[in-house]
Amino acid sequence: MLPTNRPTNRPATRTDDEQTSSVTDLLDRPVANRARPRALIVAVAAAFAPTLLAPATAHAASTKKAKKAKASTITVGSDETLTLTATTTATELVIEEGGVITVNDGYSLSLTVNGVETGSELAALTDGYGGVATAIAAGTYTGTIVLNVAEATDVAYSTLTFPFRQAIYVDADGVDEDRSVPSDVVDGTVTDTGASDITLLSNGEAFNGVYVAGGSYTLTDPTIAFDGNGRCDFVGYGAAVVGTGSGTTLVLDGANISNVGVVRTAVIADATANVIVKNSTIKCADGVVPDEYPAAGTGDTRYMITVPWMLGISGNVRATNLLGASTKASYINSSISSEKWGALSVDGGSYCTLTAINSTIANTGGQGYGSYAIGNVTEHFLGCTFDVGDYALIHWGASAHYGDSTKEAVSDLNDSLSLGLTSAELDALPVQSTTIDAGRFMVLWYAAGSVAIDGGTQVTTGETTFMCKAVAGTVTVDGSDGATVTTGNGVLFQLMDTDRPSSVTVSGKPWSSETTGTYTEPTGSPTKSSSWDPTTSQSTDAKGTFTDIALTGDFYNSVRGGGNASLQGQNLTLSFTRTTVEGVISASTAKHSVSTITKTEYREISEVTNTPSAVVNNGVRVTLGESSTWTVTETSYLSALTLASTASITAPTDKTVTLTVDGTATTITPGQSYTGALTLTVS
Structure with a gap:
């Protein structure tokens, strides 16, 4: 909970006792004359010294510059602009409506009151600068006031430039105090190589905590609590912690990060950095979406501040995001949760690596995903616990593995990912199996890629376990060490046409698109394709391979083909070895409960029922391998x-199963193969 340090004419969202901050003596020097200290140890525990003030009353001009003085109040009238050239302090700050405090080009302005960054308000998304600039809101502020003037930290993303402000800025040479806001650092110690026991608080908007853009830096036992909106989690604007840049290693050990706000992300890893989080608790809760944001949202990543509803979920903050090329983010013995949207995300990057070991991954608001994977990312989950609203994984092209945190597996990742775990830390990590409890689906595939499940992993889903939207999704389950898969609605694998509505291009808005498309369910029977062979293996097949496991549930392929959704057809190829499977394995006709899906019906996405139907363009190819039995229900x-x-193929007790091939009754014989129109009838 944050203290109430907002101006008196704005509603406070936190009501804890006010906290006191101290700052370095650098605050009283003009920015242009500061010499940047290196290897500087900043201890922030002493009481705050007498403050500098800027004269604020009886000014005839509408624009004025702050000067050193010994008043206790700064007042900016409704027709005035106060230009600060140096960090300035006071015990009271009054900004009347229409009053403006500004700094010269190349600098940024942040206000802290009693050690809490506050007052900063983002421009509207529809404003000319892309809605990324902040200003100090009108109101009355009292307490230990620091108006911090720092060198600008401008970060470009696509066509926008984001004016970052952060409590601590670090590059390859260590802490750069000229780019930092030290008055937001409460308690603890800050050095050029790390910070320990610090507290960073904000109830303003788009303020960052620690921004590491070079070298190696370790945060030990930090407490970070931000309440207020960010603006873009594709660049980390407003995040608690950012690690970015080639050669950057950022370690969080014992962190406690609790954020509330639209895209007020906790941890951002970007641009080839290596970010390692261990023994930490990270949680993010939704904020209030700005009124000017389109009701249906946008997929334009410069402006996207809500999850695209076409994923079947809602929410406006994800706890983490992994960006850039070959970036690495690892979470060890930690808890990561988002209210909705997502806990662990990889988005806007390529060939990144996301790892979680002995960690808890959760959604607390009943909707959302555990992880998101795009851009040929590799994801490792060893000994983790998933308690997620909808999906353990949304798959847009990746390789994901769920298994046990064996000593060998963890040691291998420690070496290959440069996790830096000591022998003592490795020894202290217990061997655990992964447990997945997903409210709806284990995996949702929107692009080709693989998922491997092994060890003692226990998968339980409220609905269909594996949901594949007409792409070459591949799942391999090895139950030889006890892995299990349990479906809540009786369907283990659903291959189906995509029901994801598309975005609509818009003009006259800052964003290029809005997600106002509509999915309309096809009617009538599918058209048989003359070019598609459902009997042979194809590179586009969706595949499931199951070994040494007992399965209860159905497998369906309802892809229409014949030109629908630009597909001529798609096959589902299944292989079972030393496995028992009880259920239906069949081509099918799938149907939603509604004929069209818009934002209003977003929860209907992926929700279908199946009727087993003869193969048209939706081949189902089954291999029953060594010591496998299929009980056809x-x-x-x-x-x-x-x-x-x-x-062998069997039927339930007191029933029989028969096979016809192209309409001809055929004996089911072990060691044989059959192709064509196959019908297995239970009577």
Whole structure:
């Protein structure tokens, strides 16, 4: 909970006792004359010294500059602009409506009151500068006031430039106090190589905590609590912690980060940095979306501050984001949660690596995902616990692995990812299995990529376990060490046409698109494609491979093909080894409960029922390998079937199963293969 340091004419959102901050003696020097200290130790525990003031009353001119003085109040009238050229302090600050405090080009302005960054308000998203600038809001502020003038930290992203402000700025040479806001640092110690026991608080908007843009830096036991909106989590504007740049290693050990606000992200890793979080608690809760933001949202990443509803979820803050090329983010023995949207995200990057070991990954608001994967990312989850609203993983092209945190596996990642865990830390990590409890789906594929599940991983989903939207999604489950998969609605694998509405291009707005598209369900029977062969293996097949496991549930392929959604067809290829499977495996016709899906019906995305139907362009190819048994519970339609010599097909007790191939009754014989229009009938 943050103290109430907002101006008196703005509603406070936190009501704890006010906190006191101290700052370095650099505050009283003009910015242009500061000599940047290196290897400087900043201890922030002493009481605050007498303050500098700027004269604020009886000015005839509408624009004025602050000067050193010994008054206790700064007043900026409704027709005045106060230009600060140096960091300035007071015990009271009054900004009347229409009054402005500004700094010269190349500098930034931040206000702290009693050690809390406050008062900063983002420009509207529709304003000319892209809605990324902040200004100090009108109001009355009392307490230990510091108006910090710092060198600008401008970060470019796409067509916008974000004017970052941060409590601590670090580059390859250490802490750069000229770019920092030291009056926001409460308690603890700050050096050029790390900070310990510091507290960073903000109830303003788009203020960052620690920005590391070079070298190696370690934050030990920091407390960071930000309440107020950020603006862009594709660059980390308003995040608690950012690690960015080639050669950057940022370590958080024992961190406690608690943010509330639109895209007020906790941890950002970007631009080839290596960010390592261990023994930490990270949680983010939604904020209030600005009125000018489009109701349907936008997929334009410069402005996107809510999750695209076409994913079937809602929310406006994700706890973490991994960006850039070959960037690494690792979470060890930690807890990461978002209210909705997402806990661990990889977005806007390529060939990144996301790792979680012995960590808890959760959504606290009933919707959201555990991780998001895009851009050929590799994701490792060892010994983790997922308690997520909708998906453990949304898959846009990646390789993901869920397994046990064995000593060997963790040691290998420690070496390959440069995690820096000591022998004592490695020894202290217990061996754990991964547990996944997903409210709806384990995986949602929107692009080709693989998922591997092994060790003692326990997967439980409220609905369909594996949901694949007409792409070459691949899942491999090895149950030899106890892995299990349990579906809540009786469907283990659903291959289906995409039902994701598209964005609509707009003009006259800062953002280039709005997510106002509509999905309309096709009607009538699919058209048989003359170019698609459902009986043979294709590079675009969705695949499931299951070994040494007992499965109960159905597998469906409802892709229409024949030109629908630009697809001629797609096959589902399944392979079982030393596995028992009880259920339907079949081509099907899938149907939503609604005929169209817009933002209003966003929760209907992926929600379908299946009717087993003869193969058209949706081949289902099944291989029952060594010592495998399929108990067919209802009539199933396949395009290819292969049985090992030790495999068998059975029916439930007191029922029989028969096979027809292209309409001809055929004996089911171990060691044989069948192709064509296959119907397995249970009677």
